[in-house]
Amino acid sequence: MRWEHPQSAVDPVCHKTVDPRIAKTAIYGGEVFYFCSDTCRSKFEVSPDTYVDGSAISRQTHVSPS
Ligand SMILES: [Zn+2]
Numbered sequence: 001m002r003w004e005h006p007q008s009a010v011d012p013v014c015h016k017t018v019d020p021r022i023a024k025t026a027i028y029g030g031e032v033f034y035f036c037s038d039t040c041r042s043k044f045e046v047s048p049d050t051y052v053d054g055s056a057i058s059r060q061t062h063v064s065p066s
Pocket residue numbers: 011013014015016035036037040
């Protein structure tokens with residue numbers, strides 16, 4: 001898997017700006033999320049929906065009405 005690191009990213013858990021080159025990462029809903037610490041990443045992994053709020057993954061989440 002290959003992607004371009006953004007210039008900066010916001011930790012979805014604590015909302016700090018983090019440097020993607022050194023941040024912890026997690027992938028959820030096809031998106032890469034960056035974290036300032038393992039603590040924040042762990043919190044995210046327990047309940048990603050709490051932090052993602054739909055907006056970050058809306059680009060790649062296609063909900064097809066049935
Ligand atoms: Zn954090």
